[in-house]
């Protein structure tokens with residue numbers, strides 16, 4: 001059977017743990033055929049980002065044309081966008097991007113800045129599934145989001161800007177908050193004791209896109225993605241890949 005096609009529009013992580021590399025592994029692991037539009041090349045490892053080379057907007061547009069004009073894309077995940085012109089290219093074609101999931105990437109796990117609120121904020125107005133972590137939700141709203149109560153109000157406020165759903169993720173708390181169809185629901189997971197969380201947000205948003213492509217409704221897609229990330233974190237918990245926060249076990253090699 002022909003697999004569903006999912007597209008990631010994101011940055012490359014040379015260390016292989018986050019960005020395009022995490023997205024394509026997630027797509028493959030969950031049974032989707034992955035395509036990619038690269039928005040930036042980062043020189044990155046588990047310790048951090050040492051250089052960023054933005055891909056020119058016209059090359060991003062050409063990649064998008066090449067994929068959309070030929071392949072039956074069923075869902076799209078958007079990650080790192082560092083250039084306002086690239087945000088414009090994506091926004092101009094947002095209506096053609098089915099099952100859009102936007103991860104408003106602002107800062108890498110190791111602390112380097114990967115995006116700006118003004119640029120990323122452009123896409124939060126589209127009917128997407130928006131997946132900020134607490135820090136990103138706080139940056140988008142201009143205040144600190146830390147507690148479960150603050151996550152609940154942040155999810156509802158961000159949803160009022162236009163997304164069809166918002167999931168504010170809680171990293172090591174394993175508690176996420178979903179706002180969908182007018183309701184806010186806390187999603188509790190099993191916390192995994194690990195330092196290896198590089199790429200967890202990328203993996204989460206990509207897994208949501210795959211499940212939406214497969215026909216899941218938003219709450220089911222989010223629940224399945226949460227479970228997939230949890231497995232990946234458990235599998236990679238004992239891995240020693242790099243001196244900083246390492247990647248997830250995308251293929252279940254260790255669980």
Ligand SMILES: Nc1ncnc2c1ncn2[C@@H]1O[C@H](COP(=O)(O)OP(=O)(O)O)[C@@H](O)[C@H]1O
Nearest residue numbers: 133169170171172174175191192200201204229
């Ligand atoms: N240590 C952990 N144990 C269990 N779940 C986790 C852990 N860290 C992250 N998650 C889950 O991973 C998903 C991605 O969220 P998060 O790590 O907050 O994204 P980001 O990488 O953007 O900070 C969420 O479902 C979150 O609950």
Ligand SMILES: Cc1ncc(COP(=O)(O)O)c(N)n1
Nearest residue numbers: 011018019108199200201202
């Ligand atoms: C190219 C790129 N894109 C995104 C992230 C965020 O990673 P995380 O999933 O850990 O928030 C990253 N570190 N690098």
